[in-house]
């Protein structure tokens with residue numbers, strides 16, 4: 018008997034061919050296995066029918082840990098007796114199938130780590146030690162099939178030792194494309210900030226020493242550069258904030274090991290699992306009472322982003338130091354993507370850092386670290402990137418058309434919807450300039466090439482001026498494809514529906530800003546959505562003035578002034594706050610004048626209400642990074658209690674937010690900031706949930722979902738969940754994509770696909 022088998026999924030770059038080789042031999046089969054240019058694996062076997070069946074069973078049941086099998090097709094044929102043994106053939110460039118992809122980068126495995134630590138091992142201390150189960154994939158692959166020559170490892174021909182392991186079927190590096198050692202593989206070296214190489218016997222451990230001493234280093238990794246420094250002293254972080262122009266934005270840190278993390282942060286079982294998983298994401302952890310790192314790492318926030326070492330290089334950095342953790346933040350100039358290339362790094366980062374730790378392997382795809390937090394047991398992805406991309410999200414329905422979603426403007430990703438899978442790009446960033454736009458384009462094209470697909474339509478935001486909208490239109494005319502505009506909050510809701518496979522939903526969508534169907538600024542919405550790809554706006558937060566337009570977003574006191582002005586005379590109070598406005602008393606005059614004008618911009622944004630409360634309570638007066646006032650409000654509210662006891666006021670499906678702000682203002686000396694912050698979040702969450710629940714009952718929909726950046730807030734999310742479930746309804750939140758704008762590209766593609774089907 019002969020069988021021709023094709024396997025789709027993530028089957029290249031995961032040790033699949035060596036596995037097939039061994040499995041075929043175990044089952045006494047002859048034939049071959051080979052990688053194909055469309056990321057599938059093709060197998061031909063001959064032998065007894067029973068043995069072929071065992072082989073197919075083993076293929077599914079014993080597959081390598083990183084492999085993902087989407088589909089196996091088997092065609093039985095007449096035996097031809099043309100093989101005498103089983104072999105791994107040279108890859109074919111055939112590309113007829115679509116939907117397979119290569120794996121994300123994988124952190125160093127324990128076996129490789131042990132070898133790196135073993136003085137007798139040939140790869141003792143080798144910083145890029147890898148095997149078939151670990152190492153970079155997505156960030157080094159330039160083309161398919163996954164062979165060394167199609168990766169950035171092609172510059173490093175294997176030495177005889179590595180070659181021997183690579184060709185030995187009994188070795189765990191059999192056909193491992195990233196195999197390397199210090200004789201043949203990438204090299205690491207230390208350089209000054211002008212790129213002058215510094216002689217060093219042991220550049221990585223020396224870099225660790227420099228970090229501990231308070232120097233700032235740019236360190237090249239798998240998918241880009243990190244900027245790093247010490248965590249136990251303030252001085253280097255003050256300097257880092259000055260050069261990075263990041264006054265307040267929290268920095269992620271990399272800690273030596275899990276035990277060390279527990280010395281300064283609270284780590285639940287589930288958080289420990291995430292931290293140590295092969296993805297090695299940044300996990301937002303609650304600072305413990307014993308927190309002893311610099312308060313400047315994550316100022317005024319109750320949590321801190323922590324990851325563990327994920328390459329040999331990271332482990333070596335900690336060897337000769339006592340520092341428990343290093344700041345490890347993506348090295349990207351303002352509004353630009355993470356830096357990947359050595360000369361570019363010297364040009365763009367040389368003025369900011371003291372030293373570079375370079376290696377000489379080229380980065381094919383840039384990829385930032387992923388960020389995740391837990392709400393109780395539920396994971397909430399903040400950034401889905403390294404370790405996840407380009408692994409697709411498995412959906413519970415299948416789209417008839419392949420659709421590309423290009424994302425919104427901030428925290429963008431792109432998404433290719435192909436049948437029942439969504440291939441979401443790595444984190445791209447804020448697409449406001451040419452560099453990030455280029456990155457979005459190239460990452461999207463790369464994904465399309467990897468999965469061997471062409472879209473039938475392009476979905477984008479409704480905002481006519483978003484760079485991504487213009488990109489969609491350009492691509493549409495270039496490729497002669499229809500362009501479908503999808504309203505921002507509808508896209509959030511559609512992503513939620515796709516993730517959970519639901520046909521109809523009442524979605525609460527709260528964020529900072531999204532272009533409404535009427536052109537207005539939305540951001541606190543109750544939508545009814547169904548599988549026809551349409552939506553209806555059922556309710557929203559009360560409209561509030563954006564006093565001074567974008568300035569109201571930057572300086573939340575302006576939002577507060579607009580809201581309070583509806584119910585009270587604010588002149589005296591605003592004057593007392595003038596030190597918190599960049600132009601002081603003059604600005605107060607301007608604001609008061611602006612308030613008298615009738616034609617001010619308005620918003621229903623939930624983020625802006627949280628901002629206003631944050632400013633009135635003196636928690637945050639300037640938004641120096643996205644979400645800052647609201648995040649600090651959440652931190653201030655930890656362990657608070659409800660002191661306002663304010664029942665939500667809902668009229669004509671509009672939740673009154675003025676009464677909330679007025680109460681906060683009136684009671685601000687009567688209660689603690691903590692309790693008032695808590696009460697404010699509670700009011701909004703209860704109000705939105707009540708509004709959604711009553712509409713769900715009214716329309717006979719049994720599922721209520723919550724999406725948008727505000728859904729990162731644990732207190733608000735858990736309160737909404739409680740109210741929704743008390744009403745006998747099912748509550749859903751995102752589990753696979755970020756609730757923030759990183760999940761919008763999926764929703765755009767899904768909503769457009771549904772529209773095309775109707």
Ligand SMILES: [Zn+2]
Nearest residue numbers: 126129148151
């Ligand atoms: Zn390994």
Ligand SMILES: [Zn+2]
Nearest residue numbers: 176179198201
């Ligand atoms: Zn070697």
Ligand SMILES: [Zn+2]
Nearest residue numbers: 528531725758
């Ligand atoms: Zn949004």
